[in-house]
Amino acid sequence: MKLPVSTEWLLHCAASLAQLEAGATASATQLAQYFDVPAAYLAKQLQSLVRGGVLAATTGPRGGFRLARDAARITLLDIVEAVDGASDPYECREIRQRGRGALSPEECRSPCILARKMAEAHDAWRQSLAATTLADIVAAIPASAPARTRARLTGAP
């Protein structure tokens, strides 16, 4: 089980976008320079967030990415699942119905107890991530940070 590296990038990107003024945008190039990561690949991953409804993108000059809705309405889970997919990492393939020890279909009416326990753990993980919003993140950093972030994102030295 391993999360892509881009997950970290996008979490930080979203947190940075949350520090912008309402309506302001940042381009993929600006974000890539801000974090020193491959611009093209970052752009590709940002599209995942757009598809996931977390970010909104506008093309053309002065365009870029911005949060699709208020920072208080975007949870860390939204971001992670948009990047990495929302499927349970544990996939029950009904192994109990195969091979020499196959169970009869009647015995498999209720889902496998192991799959259920794994799903519960996944839910615990999801709930933990869903408990934090981008607004919480912004509130946790120093009050002077947003102004600096905005300045450095737009490119002024």
Next chain:
Amino acid sequence: MKLPVSTEWLLHCAASLAQLEAGATASATQLAQYFDVPAAYLAKQLQSLVRGGVLAATTGPRGGFRLARDAARITLLDIVEAVDGASDPYECREIRQRGRGALSPEECRSPCILARKMAEAHDAWRQSLAATTLADIVAAIPASAPARTRARLTGAP
């Protein structure tokens, strides 16, 4: 984020071994036939559980795998982490210290808030899995199952 398919195999293998009489063993071949999975690959993965201290292996005829300790002392987390590794799927690479928006080292004394939230979620997942033992699994299945499992594992038609 995706868990290997073998995770399901080994969870079921461990659950089956927990249904054996104390001291009894089952070989990789028997388990593979029981679940209809590639025997060689299953054997390789069972080694992970041996290295993780979950199973004990004895070579030679009548040999095979058995639980390394009492089923009540083996949690699902022990198995999953033995197979898949115990590292946090989210790896903080301190992206905040790189690029144009790099923070000063003093500001990075405390760990990144995002990494902390992700670690909390991982802990919630771990705790959920650690709450269930193999003994709990065995207790949840019908009382008649262990006898049948033993019969079908050993190969009697």
Next chain:
DNA sequence: GGCCCGGTACTCGGATACAGTTTGTCCGAGTCCAAGCGG
């Protein structure tokens, strides 16, 4: 008959190929801004 010895078959264990996903890169479609031209 009991004990020792050797062969055999079965077990795990690690080293070795194949495939799918993640990572990284590229170029094209669309759009807004700005300058230049005409009225």
Next chain:
DNA sequence: CCGCTTGGACTCGGACAAACTGTATCCGAGTACCGGGCC
């Protein structure tokens, strides 16, 4: 001087290759059992 047109540059979006982890397989090392031979 003002408005329209046209060019340009900048943006995202999807299509196209390399690298790494997970998947699958094989053969070798070791060990307990079983049969035969010897005392």
